[in-house]
Amino acid sequence: MRVIVIGHGMVGHRFAEALTDRDHSETVQVTVLSEEPRPAYDRVALSSFFDGADEEALRLPELDAERVDLRLGVAAESIDRDRKVVVTTDGGEVTYDELVLATGSYPFVPPVEGHDAPGCFVYRTLDDLDAIREAAACAQAGVVIGGGLLGLEAANALRLLGLAPHVVELAPHLMAMQIDEGGGALLADLVTGLGVTVHCGAATTRVTTDPGTGRVTGVELADGTRIDAGIVVFAAGIRPRDQLARDCGLEAGPRGGVVVDEACRSASDPRIHAIGEVACLGGRVFGLVAPGYAMAETVADRLLGGHATVPDADLSTKLKLLGIDVASFGDAKATAEGALEVVVNDPVRKAYGKLVVSDDAKTLLGGILVGDASQYALLRAMVGAELSEDPSVLITGANTRSGERVLGVGALPGAAQICSCNAVTKGRLLAAITGGEASDVPGLKACTRAGTGCGSCVPALRQLLESAGVEQSRAICEHFAVSRAELFEIIAGAGIRTFTEVIESHGRGRGCDLCKPAVASILASLHTGDHVLDGERAALQDTNDRHLANMQRNGTYSVVPRVPGGEITPAKLRVLAEVAEEFGLYTKITGGQRIDLFGARLEQLPRIWRRLVDAGFESGHAYGKAIRTVKSCVGSTWCRYGVADSVGLAIELELRYRGLRSPHKLKGGVSGCARECAEARSKDFGVIATEAGWNLYVGGNGGFRPRHAELLVSDVPRSELITIIDRFLMFYIRTADRLQRTASWVEGLEGGLSHLREVIVDDSLGICASLDEAMSRHVSGYADEWRAVLDDPERLAKFSSFVNAPEAPDPMITFTSERGQRIPAPSRPLLPLEPR
Amino acid sequence: MTILVSEKTDRLLAVVPTAALRPEQGAAVLLPGGTSAAVFLLHDGSLHAVGNIDPFYGAPVICHGIVGDRAGAPTVASPLGKQVFCLRTGRCLDDPSASLPVFEVTAADDGVIHLSMTGNNREIPVGQS
Structure with a gap:
């Protein structure tokens, strides 16, 4: 069976995925035509593009390339229903047995004067966003036409781009499709507080333009109001992209859309199906992703011989707009006969909640939540079920007198949908948990897809795991029942300086190879001046910290002196060469722009370091869970393209943070221009020079799971940049888990990057002063720990090979040679080494 | 190469000055034949000695492992692969196919301890051909 999907948006993508997943016979050939030159991305999260996310972060999971022929940048030109052929824009033809239209919608632009002037945009694709970003650079204010969900997202995007946003809405209140007047009033109030000017009940009469350049200068409203703005974004609704279907004679709905039956089959041609925003089902077009997914699943089932029909659409929405919770679910507008409304409007907490219940006040029908939607996932899942509590109690989720939480996921029936984006029920989730398929939130996401859409049900997933008795343990090991972050607070708060003290007061037993290094690291982070070997x-x-060198597989060590920023004089290079020759060390250039000397025996380390320290080298901490290197490109000093001195900044940063012990290793990078030759975005903190200052990216990673660092702040001056990196590192050191890199730490932060920005830039937790103080203590307390070993006979004694023969080389350690250098002689382990 | 230690009688392998040992840390002891043992002085003053060769890598590093306890039994973790061994039995608690030889440690009067092998007639493989 040959299946063509026209359109590679979220719904078309889901369809191709569902079809190949379910086609166990592997006889279906799928061709996906994608007008956009890039694979499908999460359009719901489009706005996060302005909040530091990049295209990659928004990308949906890749389709199985062996089963799906994905043609990027190729759109459908026409459909020949007689020959069952789709003609493509690249001049080709593709034959189908079944055709699925998933062309989505286009933004509706009201035909007011000036609507197509330069400076007018729509808000739909990544290209639209790129264009808006570019235009925002030379505008002060922006107008968004449309105060619905998308309009507010667009307003937030303008705000993030540094513009003063205006929202013009025709209806009497914001988000008229989803919420009522009371909720709309509170929303307008909250949005205004964030710097957005709201004009409701206002019609746009024309977009004004500069007579000379033709560019947008603002808009005029029906009441004569004039708004000056350099950008106008239309977000006034969508229209189905059904032209292809109309051209080949398929029936279209009165307001557009391909008319389909409950199996999403075209009313005019049983071989053609329409899903998502291009489908007109029961006389309606649905502009949300959840009904689109349901349609995709239905058609996939039907094509493989099933009998699925599209379930009643769940139009529930929950979103965080400009940090404000807004949610509506079920019969939010109380359209059912005799429906009663219970409203709690709390102007102090800035929260508005309405529940719609049946005429006998026994069944929940729907509701609206603005300002606080913490109860959304549970309330939505309760729609149609009998009320367990007084509705006003349910809205706030707490018994106002006792303060106890009254509604938990445990109160829901098994059929209740916990994740509405992917239609995952509580029963399915419980089966995954009790069947051992998943024991944590990522596991549940992987095996059920719950929580992978809008993410609003993730707290409910966590609750479900807890209620099923799956302990979400963050204990370090059998000796400490607390997480590393808690242990950090305990040690810092109580001023504890030894392991014995902390295990006697807060642990049990004698410790192990998990908790001991964790405590050692915490003590080192807190007290830079104390020597780690004392x-x-x-x-x-x-292993490595014990002898301040990296133990290699044959029991020898490698030595890596610090080369800040990768800058080194010929004289120092000569010393490294001499030391390597004298001790027979294998040399290799590292990825962090320094030189690694391999094959030193334990008792040789002090003599090697004596030479290095005398030549002005110091420890590079390559052995520590600590700052390693700050890699740099050559920068504006030499490079024709460089806009700033990346080497100078990299050296300053590396020297500032040298010796800082952390939950895992830390790497930095500084690039002198946007060409990014230092690969700074693959580092824990990466700095890229701009014309106006420095951009700081955080949470990058190479290694096992590569991740690009995300933009935290842009165009900041050097001093501010350093303060923010200081705080980023200290906040990470305080709160991360054992051996957690910044990449996974940033991903796991509740509230994500914007929360991080609030904490370390806006000081929302009031901890910046103490983070700053901790860093300044580190900087002033730093001393080279290898020099400190050489100066102290007690410490030096730790570098002997045998207690009964301190200077004897271990006869077990032998070498051979390869490519002119000394390497370990092959060992014969007693057991095969297998990955653990 | 393997070393076969004699069968019946106790055989003194090494004499170690106690002053060289640090609590909760290991130290390597050179044995006749070129292999080594790892001796540990624990917090309660007890002494343990096991073979120093990590059986997974064939490298002489067990003396550098972190000591601790697992379910109450004293342990050392290999610094290379982090497999945990029981200091009393030498058994690897993470992989039943692996173990370390165990030596007898006795404190002598004059500030030294004696390391010996008590008739358990086992091969001490040294990990090299």
């Missing part, structure tokens, strides 16, 4: 602390150090 007293009891020596016994806590992990």
Whole structure:
């Protein structure tokens, strides 16, 4: 069976995925035509593009390339229903047995004067967003026509681009499709507080333009109001993209859309199906992703011989607009006969909630939540079920007298849908948990897809895991029942300086290879000046820290002196060469722009370091969960393209943070221009020079799971940049888990990057002063720990090979050679090494 | 190469000055034949000695492992692969196919301890051909 999908948006993507997933016979050939030159992305999260996310972060999971022929940048030109052929814009023809239209919609632009002037935009695709971003650079204010869901998203985008946004809405209140007047009033109030000017009940009469350039200068409203603005964004609704269907004679609905039956089959041609925003089902077009997904699943089922029909559309929505919760679900507008409304409007908490219940006040029908939608996932799932509590109690989720939470996921029936984006029921989730398929939220996401859409049900997933008795343990090990972050607070708060103290007061047993290095790292982070090998602390150090060198597979060590920013004099290079020759060390250039010397025996380390320290080298902490390097490109000093001195900044940063111990290793990078030759965005913190200052990206990673760092702040001056990096590092050190890189730490932060920005830029938690103080203590407390070893006989004694023969080389360690250098002789392990 | 330690009688392998040991840390002891043992002085003053060769890598590194306990039994973790071994039995608690030889440690009067092998007639493989 040959299936063609026209359109590679979220719904078309889901269809192709569902079809190939379910086609166990593997006889279906799928061709997907994608007008956009890029694979499908999460359009619902489009606005996060302005909040630091990039195209990659929005991309949907890749389709199985062996089963699906995805043609990017190729659109359908026409459909020849007689020959069952789709003619494509690249001049080709593709034959189908079944054709699925998933062309989506286009933004409706009201035909007011000036609507097509330069400076007018729609808000639909990544290209639209790019164009808006470009135009925003030379505008002060922007007008969004349309105060619905998309309009408010667009307003937020303009705000993030530094423009003063105006929203013009024809209806008497914002988000008229989803919420009522009371909710709309509170929403307008909250939005205004964020700097958005709201004009409701206002019609746009024309877009004014500059007579000379023709560019947008603002808009005029019916009441004579004039708004000056350099950008106008139309977000006044959508229209189905049904032209292809009309051209080949398929029946269209009165307000557009391909008329389909309950199986999404065209009323005019049983071989053609329409799904998503291009379908007109029961006389309606649905502009939300959840009904589109339901249609995709239905058609996939039908094509493989099933009998599915599209379930009643769930039009529930929950979103965080400009940080404000807005949700509506079920019969939000109380259209059912005799429906009663219970409203709680709390002007102090800035929260508005309405529940719609049946005429006998026993069944929940729907509701609206503005300002606080914490109860959304549970209330939505309760629609149609009998009320367990007084409705006003349910809205706030707490018994106002006792303060106890009254509604939990446990109160829901098994058939209740927890994730409405992917139609996952509580029963399915429980089966996954009890059947051992998943034991945490990521596991549930992977095996049921719940929580992978809008994400609003993630708290409910967590509750479900807890209620099913799956302990979401963050305990470090059997000796400490607390997480690393909690242990950090305990140690810092109580001023504890030794492992014995902390395990006796807050742990049990004698510790292990998990908790000991964790405590050692915390103590080192808190007390930079104390030597890691002194007293009891020596016994806590992990493999490499124990001898301040990297243990290699044959029991020898490698030595990596610091080369800040990768800048090194010929004289120092000569010293490295001499040391390597004298001790027979294998040399290799590292990825962090320095030189690694391999094959030193334990008792040789002090002599090697004596030479290095005398030549002005210091420890590079390549052995530590600590700052490693700050990599740099050559920058404006030499480079024709460089706009700033990246080497100078990299050296400053590396010297500032050297010796800082952290939950895992830390790497930095500084690029002198947008060409990004230092690969800074693959680092924990990456800095890229701009014409106006520096952009800071955080949470990048190479390694096992590569991740690009995300933009935290842009165009900041050097001093502000350093303060923000200081706080980023200290906040990470305080709150991350053991061996958690910044990439996964940033991903796991509740509230994500914007929360991080609130904490370390806006000081929302009031902790910036203490983060700053901690960093300044680190900077002033730093001393080279290798020099400190050489100066102290007690510490030096730790570098002997045998207690009964301190200077004897271990006869077990032998070498051979390869490509002119010394390498470990092949060992014969007693057991095969298998990945653990 | 393997070392076969004699069968019946106790055989003194090494003499170690106690002053060289640090609590909760290991130290390597050079044995006749070129292999080594890892001796540990624990917080309660007890002494343990096991083979120093990590059986997974064939490298002499067990003495550098972190000591601790698992379910109450004293342990050392290999610094290379982090497999945990029981200091009393030498058994690897993470992989039943692996173990370390165990040596007898006795404190002598004059500030030294004696390391010996008590008739358990086992091969001490040294991980090299």
